[in-house]
C-alpha cells in the first residue's frame with residue numbers, strides 16, 4: 681500500500697473566498713481569498729487602511745460581505761442566525777489592540793469572567809482553571825492585582841489568559857504588540873507561539889511588526905488596497921519579487937532604522 685493513500689488534505693479552519701466589501705461606495709475588500717489550515721498561524725500584514733481589520737470582522741460575523749463567502753470550520757458565517765453566530769464565536773479567542781480588561785476587576789476575576797458569564801462551571805473548578813491559566817502565562821503572583829497596577833505586557837498576558845480560558849480552537853489577534861516595548865513585544869510573540877502549542881489553536885494575527893510576523897507565522901499574507909497580493913510561508917515571502925512586498929519590507933526596514941534610539 682502506498683503512503684499517499686494515507687495522506688489527508690489539511691482541514692481548513694478559516695476559508696475566505698472572493699470577498700468584497702465597500703463602505704459608502706469606497707471599496708475596502710476587492711476580492712479577498714485566504715485559507716488558514718487547522719493548527720496553523722497566519723499573519724496578516726499591510727499598511728493602514730488596506731483592509732485587515734475589515735477582513736477579520738467578517739470572520740467574526742460582525743460585518744456582512746457584499747459578495748463572496750467566509751467559512752469557519754466549513755460553516756458559512758453570513759448564513760448563521762444569532763444563536764449559530766454565538767456558538768461560532770465561542771470557538772474564537774479574540775485579543776484586540778485594546779485589552780478591554782475590566783478595570784474594576786482584579787486579574788483573577790478578569791480571567792474568570794468568560795467562565796462565569798458563559799458556562800455553569802462551579803466556583804471551585806473556576807478557581808482551579810483560572811490558577812492553571814495564570815500559571816501558564818506567568819502571572820500567578822499577580823492574581824489579586826488590578827489592571828491599572830500592571831505593565832502593558834502583563835495586561836496583554838491577562839488579555840490572553842482571558843481570551844483562552846474557554847480553550848478556543850481559533851485565536852484572532854488584532855495588533856497585539858501595538859505600543860509595546862521590544863521586550864514586551866517578545867513576550868507577546870511567545871504568547872502567540874504558546875497559544876499554538878498549548879491549545880493546538882488556529883491563529884489569525886494582524887500585526888504591523890514584521891519581525892513578529894516572521895517569527896510567529898506559518899504563512900504570511902500581505903494586504904494592499906483590499907486585496908491579498910502575496911501569501912506563503914516566511915521563506916517564500918522573503919524571496920518574493922512582488923513589487924508591493926518589496927516596497928512593504930523596504931519601508932519597514934527604513935522605519936526600523938529611523939526608530940533605533942541614538943547611541944548614548
Ligand SMILES: Nc1ncnc2c1ncn2[C@@H]1O[C@H](COP(=O)(O)OP(=O)(O)OP(=O)(O)O)[C@@H](O)[C@H]1O
Pocket residue numbers: 703707708726727728729730731732733734735
Ligand atoms: N465601519 C466602517 N465604515 C466605513 N468605512 C470603514 C469601516 N470600517 C473600515 N472602513 C474603511 O475600510 C478600509 C479598511 O479599513 P481597515 O480597518 O480594515 O484597515 P486596516 O488595514 O485594518 O488598517 P489599520 O492597520 O490602520 O488598522 C479603510 O479605508 C477604512 O476607513
